[in-house]
Amino acid sequence: xxxxxxxxxxxxxxxxxxxxxxxxxxxxxxxxxxxxxxxxxxxxxxxxxxxxxxxxxxxxxxxxxxxxxxxxxxxxxxxxxxxxxxxxxxxxxxxxxxxxxxxxxxxxxxxxxxxxxxxxxxxxxxxxxxxxxxxxxxxxxxxxxxxxxxxxxxxxxxxxxxxxxxxxxxxxxxxxxxxxxxxxxxxxxxxxxxxxxxxxxxxxxxxxxxxxxxxxxxxxxxxxxxxxxxxxxxxxxxxxxxxxxxxxxxxxxxxxxxxxxxxxxxxxxxxxxxxxxxxxxxxxxxxxxxxxxxxxxxxxxxxxxxxxxxxxxxxxxxxxxxxxxxxxxxxxxxxxxxxxxxxxxxxxxxxxxxxxxxxxxxxxxxxxxxxxxxxxxxxxxxxxxxxxxxxxxxxxxxxxxxxxxxxxxxxxxxxxxxxxxxxxxxxxxxxxxxxxxxxxxxxxxxxxxxxxxxxxxxxxxxxxxxxxxxxxxxxxxxxxxxxxxxxxxxxxxxxxxxxxxxxxxxxxxxxxxxxxxxxxxxxxxxxxxxxxxxxxxxxxxxxxxxxxxxxxxxxxxxxxxxxxxxxxxxxxxxxxxxxxxxxxxxxxxxxxxxxxxxxxxxxxxxxxxxxxxxxxxxxxxxxxxxxxxxxxxxxxxxxxxxxxxxxxxxxxxxxxxxxxxxxxxxxxxxxxxxxxxxxxxxxxxxxxxxxxxxxxxxxxxxxxxxxxxxxxxxxxxxxxxxxxxxxxxxxxxxxxxxxxxxxxxxxxxxxxxxxxxxxxxxxxxxxxxxxxxxxxxxxxxxxxxxxxxxxxxxxxxxxxxxxxxxxxxxxxxxxxxxxxxxxxxxxxxxxxxxxxxxxxxxxxxxxxxxxxxxxxxxxxxxxxxxxxxxxxxxxxxxxxxxxxxxxxxxxxx
RNA sequence: GGGCGGAUAGCUCAGCUGGAAGAGCAUCGGCCUUACAAGCCGAGGGUCGCAGGUUCGAGCCCUGUUCCGCCUACCA
Numbered sequence: 028x029x030x031x032x033x034x035x036x037x038x039x040x041x042x043x044x045x046x047x048x049x050x051x052x053x054x055x056x057x058x059x060x061x062x063x064x065x066x067x068x069x070x071x072x073x074x075x076x077x078x079x080x081x082x083x084x085x086x087x088x089x090x091x092x093x094x095x096x097x098x099x100x101x102x103x104x105x106x107x108x109x110x111x112x113x114x115x116x117x118x119x120x121x122x123x124x125x126x127x128x129x130x131x132x133x134x135x136x137x138x139x140x141x142x143x144x145x146x147x148x149x150x151x152x153x154x155x156x157x158x159x160x161x162x163x164x165x166x167x168x169x170x171x172x173x174x175x176x177x178x179x180x181x182x183x184x185x186x187x188x189x190x191x192x193x194x195x196x197x198x199x200x201x202x203x204x205x206x207x208x209x210x211x212x213x214x215x216x217x218x219x220x221x222x223x224x225x226x227x228x229x230x231x232x233x234x235x236x237x238x239x240x241x242x243x244x245x246x247x248x249x250x251x252x253x254x255x256x257x258x259x260x261x262x263x264x265x266x267x268x269x270x271x272x273x274x275x276x277x278x279x280x281x282x283x284x285x286x287x288x289x290x291x292x293x294x295x296x297x298x299x300x301x302x303x304x305x306x307x308x309x310x311x312x313x314x315x316x317x318x319x320x321x322x323x324x325x326x327x328x329x330x331x332x333x334x335x336x337x338x339x340x341x342x343x344x345x346x347x348x349x350x351x352x353x354x355x356x357x358x359x360x361x362x363x364x365x366x367x368x369x370x371x372x373x374x375x376x377x378x379x380x381x382x383x384x385x386x387x388x389x390x391x392x393x394x395x396x397x398x399x400x401x402x403x404x405x406x407x408x409x410x411x412x413x414x415x416x417x418x419x420x421x422x423x424x425x426x427x428x429x430x431x432x433x434x435x436x437x438x439x440x441x442x443x444x445x446x447x448x449x450x451x452x453x454x455x456x457x458x459x460x461x462x463x464x465x466x467x468x469x470x471x472x473x474x475x476x477x478x479x480x481x482x483x484x485x486x487x488x489x490x491x492x493x494x495x496x497x498x499x500x501x502x503x504x505x506x507x508x509x510x511x512x513x514x515x516x517x518x519x520x521x522x523x524x525x526x527x528x529x530x531x532x533x534x535x536x537x538x539x540x541x542x543x544x545x546x547x548x549x550x551x552x553x554x555x556x557x558x559x560x561x562x563x564x565x566x567x568x569x570x571x572x573x574x575x576x577x578x579x580x581x582x583x584x585x586x587x588x589x590x591x592x593x594x595x596x597x598x599x600x601x602x603x604x605x606x607x608x609x610x611x612x613x614x615x616x617x618x619x620x621x622x623x624x625x626x627x628x629x630x631x632x633x634x635x636x637x638x639x640x641x642x643x644x645x646x647x648x649x650x651x652x653x654x655x656x657x658x659x660x661x662x663x664x665x666x667x668x669x670x671x672x673x674x675x676x677x678x679x680x681x682x683x684x685x686x687x688x689x690x691x692x693x694x695x696x697x698x699x700x701x702x703x704x705x706x707x708x709x710x711x712x713x714x715x716x717x718x719x720x721x722x723x724x725x726x727x728x729x730x731x732x733x734x735x736x737x738x739x740x741x742x743x744x745x746x747x748x749x750x751x752x753x754x755x756x757x758x759x760x761x762x763x764x765x766x767x768x769x770x771x772x773x774x775x776x777x778x779x780x781x782x783x784x785x786x787x788x789x790x791x792x793x794x795x796x797x798x799x800x801x802x803x804x805x806x807x808x809x810x811x812x813x814x815x816x817x818x819x820x821x822x823x824x825x826x827x828x829x830x831x832x833x834x835x836x837x838x839x840x841x842x843x844x845x846x847x848x849x850x851x852x853x854x855x856x857x858x859x860x861x862x863x864x865x866x867x868x869x870x871x872x873x874x875x876x877x878x879x880x881x882x883x884x885x886x887x888x889x890x891x892x893x894x895x896x897x898x899x900x901x902x903x904x905x906x907x908x909x910x911x912x913x914x915x916x917x918x919x920x
Numbered sequence: 921g922g923g924c925g926g927a928u929a930g931c932u933c934a935g936c937u938g939g940a941a942g943a944g945c946a947u948c949g950g951c952c953u954u955a956c957a958a959g960c961c962g963a964g965g966g967u968c969g970c971a972g973g974u975u976c977g978a979g980c981c982c983u984g985u986u987c988c989g990c991c992u993a994c995c996a
Contacts, residue, residue, distance in 0.1 A: 615955030774962040878976035
């Protein structure tokens, strides 16, 4: 094995191996026959336009941990990879490309443009998939899908046609969020709200009868041209006289009514609200209840249209605003302009300001779908962490109909045709064979809808469309519903809730049993990573520098539930050290495993030394920990449990203790320890494999005596209840305490590391068996504490001039006469005694507190009393040892 | 406006059902001890945001409060 771990080569090699061997392609038959339980995950499909970012890296890591773990648990695991066509985003990318060539999409025409996008997709769509490979994701590449591929398009059409048939899809003229730049409608949740500094203009609207005027407040004076009414609160005494009268609309000159509606806030502005139904969501709603006319004055490109007075026609809305203000001022109708902070809707794709706009659009009537989706949580689908349930409910409870039509070209074209002659609307699966003579009623020419569907419409079907629906495939039968959906909270609404709606409606089963919402990955300062801020940590760069396993482990270690991850490169670099540590521990093991050990584990366990019994005991505990942590999505606990076990226990203690046997002459001992070493290492590789697939697989493949070189297909390590040994744990803790005490004395008193020292231990007062632990492992204490001679037994006493400590009642003496300045040891013991005093005071206070003995459970009281006795014993002994030392010092002086 | 999350060692964070405050990194001291200096050994460092309350006992439960962060909403 090379001295240092070289990830690039290892990762490339195994990735190729896994894909060539279809290691992660399951067979549905093994589920349908009942041989295996299914476990499936559909990947949140990244945008084809996208490049892998840290959010993806985290998302993929967590899913991969679950998939690899479930394979170990004997499940038939299907992880479906794929990409999303991301309508607006992708179209924008290609349009930008065209712009560089000085062209617009209209120059190409619809078909040529779409072809162009496909070309682009073919060229760049694989990039993100290759990046998924580099993460080590154990997806089934034979199941890869794209939201716009043939099968999925069929699913989309089936859903659309059926929902239309059920009356859950309708078409109509409504006000929608309109992006002038993308030139399309957007759903409510595609609008982001950003605070903006704006102005509040107060404008006089004279009453038509000359009895005065009303003053309205607005942030968008140009919309005045489309006003159809002024509304006041019905109980606002200031204006009751005006209700029912008319005002003269400035600049336009026509009369509009003053209406009353409780929606108006008396406190805000002047209490008078101008109503522009065509350009404001709320005004639209008011107009509907009051039967007001809708007059659009801004067109779909953001310019004033023919409904505006001639002077303003053709102006952009900002230019128009300036002119309107100017003209109002000239007429003396402008009262004042004040600064005003408010939030403004922006397009989530291009950040342009959203213009409410009236147009003919398609909608999904979400009420019934949302109700079912709501009721399925948490009984059918559990959300982890559960706090997100509330957010999920909140959204579903307040949901409005979903605008699904988009005025772009890249996407699923709406399967509806209108007869140019009689106006008949056709919604059906198949394209009418001959558009020229298609109308069933009159034979008139049919024209397909120009609009395409919202990208999220196809995403909503992802959990079943990817499995082959509407065909009744084996895959669908075997793997639907999926086990878990792993995603960030930012698309809980966009995606998760809609998959729930569609899954329940079309499969009559929820799409997943669990939803795991993971953190957002932020930068060091906790800011969102973004290209414009320049604080992006690119996962691929990190992989190149530190290896995939380091990156994965880092993300796992920080993936505590319900908390954002603040990531910095230093952390990844730090965990690379861990990968290297694992590599080196394997190198050590292999150097000592020239061949597979002959002994069975049972044989190795006969009369096994403490080190072997202890590490096997800990291994059993770690198996339990890793399993429960994985099942409960406590990813950080998986990482931390394994880190501690491998580094602080296996490497720091076990390997050091095993060296004696491994380097020794006793062949039986050597073989037994080799067996334990190999067992622990190999099973640890299995446990760690879901988190670090590459380094573990590479090590596994060179372990002696292992026939199946494919680590990804190994079962979870068997449990060995016979290896659990609380006694070994206790003995080891004692042993570590003694070694630690000796080491502390050495370092604190500045004794040269090379200097070997004698050691005396009095085991009186320690637990039964303590004596045996120490004498049985005296050679190890000598090795680890640099001791040249030891004398261990009950009642033993060292010279007064010793460095001393008390461990679990046993007194430790390190004779140091002539070696060091004992004043330092006196001072050190003072410090130790001080600590003990503090603990004793706290404990005594607790025990003597009124009511403690009576109210606390008996076992707690007993435990506390035992602790007290232990502390008092230690303090007494240590104080006495210090006195002896002092007396030795005064004698010398 | 409504909701959610956070506040614990210098930094980043663990801490499950309340029972003597933990890890990693950083810092300090000592070591090239034949797997690993990407390493080993040792040490220091915290009134667990603030104020109350419940309890024999609170980082953990309750109430209030202050700062951060996020989500959501129709204040023109």
